Amino acid sequence: MSAKYFHLTVKEIIDETPDTKTFSFWHPIHQAISYKAGQFLTLIPEIEGKKVRRSYSMSSSPNKDASLAVTIKRVPGGLVSNYLCDNLKVGDAIETMEPMGHFVIEPNPTKERVIVLFGGGSGITPLMSIAKSVLPVETKTKVYLVYGSRNEENIIFKKQLDELEAQYSNRFKVLHVLSQPSYTWIGYKTRINQASAVTFLKQDFAIDIAKAEYYLCGPEGMMQHVEAAIKIFGVTDNQIHKEHFFSAHDEKAMEDEDEAGSLKEQTITIQYEGNDYTVVVKPHETILDAALRDDIDLPYSCQAGMCTACMGKCIAGKVSMDEEDGLTDNEIKQGYILTCVAHPTSSGVVIEID
Template sequence: MMPKFYQLRIQDVKKEAQDSTSVAFDVPNDLYETFNYKAGQYLTLRFNINREDVRRSYSLCSSPVFEEPLRIGVKRVNGGLVSNHINDNLKVGDLVEVMPPDGRFYADTKKENYKTYYLFSAGSGITPILSILKTVLLTEKRSFVHMIYGNRSHDSIMFSTELEQLQNDYKDRFVLVQTLSRPKSKWSDLWTTSKDNSFRKGRVDTEAVEWFINEYPPYAQNAEYYICGPGTMIENTKKALKNIDVPDERIFIESFGGKDSKDTTEAFENAKLTAILNGETIQASIPKGKTILRTLIDAGKEPPYSCEGGVCSTCMCKLKTGKIHMKNNLALTDKEVEQGYILSCQSIPLTETIEVEYK
């Protein structure tokens, strides 16, 4: 099925921290159903920047059960083409091409649930976590939320005012601990910034997660664990949870990027690609340095894709013939990879012929 974009008008642009902005969209009445979403899902935005068609996925920080507009949070990134464009240029009234919500990272909230939710986030990983947090607190009156949120310094904390308000409104069911890796002021100052905030020095690492769960044990034994942030933070959090025997089916992960590492895998130059897309069989040659996805785009085709970072799984297809190397995979499970599914935005050929099929 072809991805469809809709033009949405920007309703609000808000500075959320020193290096981040949130953008709210006005959804017309006739598109309400199309843009209905689950807490934790993302939007894909499309822009034309420097005459290039670019798409990026950003998690919704709004909640589908609060009476609030559709809102995404975007943190500035060094050299980030789209994130910096959004932070520098978007304004109220602008029209933006937006794909309907998608994503496999979400909480299945029900009013009768009695659970303890552990939420782990760092940096802009707060965006889907905030959506889940608000939705759980409003929907599940008997559930508890324990959250730890890591940032570099006090200036970089996104949604600090909103988080403080949620602490005040739900103090009996919501615990928040913020941890800062490079605080700019004295600890004595930080400790008194808010009567309910307890700031901890360091990152969201294995030690911090173990301390956090010991300090705030579950109220309801039915516990779920949601993790969103950069790759290293996710690995450390998952390791700490496995150390206390948390089963995989209770751990939900959304990655916002991996560790910086140079991939030196050599592709097979000018491999012959056969791609089945929307019922059409396409033949093309994959130039050196190009992924399967970019080869199809350059051939004038319209394969499904969003982030081009190996995070969202929109570009997933099945490898029928040949071998490929995925430069990054933050979306597919081990089982999906075993079944032959690949991320075409990250896949380069290792054999002379490659055949893929988009479902």
């Protein structure tokens, strides 16, 4: 099934911090866009005559907010984030892909559970959506948030988080962790790492660590530290959900990457929307790069192997991937690949795209 595209009109813009803005959008006329808490929206602005795509987690709640919204933080050297923050205005229309992503939660009023959210920087965005979605629906569930920021003025959603904490005082607790706070800050001055994560869970929240569900979103190092900490207490992989963010620094690294010497030019077949396309993939190209070069409009979003928008299935031949974190082990065993980071390593490769 092909991805859907929409043109959404900006309804409101809120300055969250000096370098972060929330953009809310009107739903299309006669159609409400459905999504799950934690999913992302891919924006497709045209910059200097070229369409570019970036994925931004939605900070809105599908069951609480009338409009869908993304929150965008400026990134040094970030082409798209900076362009959107500087140029997108109320009333402007922008092309988007339908919401996607597997970092989701579906609130269930019959559930009574403990959910712990760990966020760093702009990683708060999907966690905000999750908290706002779960708290009104699961009236017996407790939600805890550990949120790491640089300093007080960089705390995204500070006012909203305070309001949620007041509204759900017996079921929602927020712990702000600042790495470079002002001298008047009386909270934690540290980073979220393996040792501090244990302290937060045992001393500040006093929860049964082994029984909670965990949602992590932020810098890769932070998530690795938290995962290592909670696994000490017997937390299993299926209790841990992670969202990997793709930054402008990753983008630059991709652009600077040398041509892979071990790869050879291969001719592959792509089955998409009822057609068979023959595509020549050069050594330095991914399967997605080669398809787009041939004007085959395959679905894609982050181009970093994280979002799964470009997922296909290798039904013949062999393929290698630069990055596998976006897929589950079971999906990889079944032959699923992400075309944006995939290279054919044998002749006769056939890729099936739903």
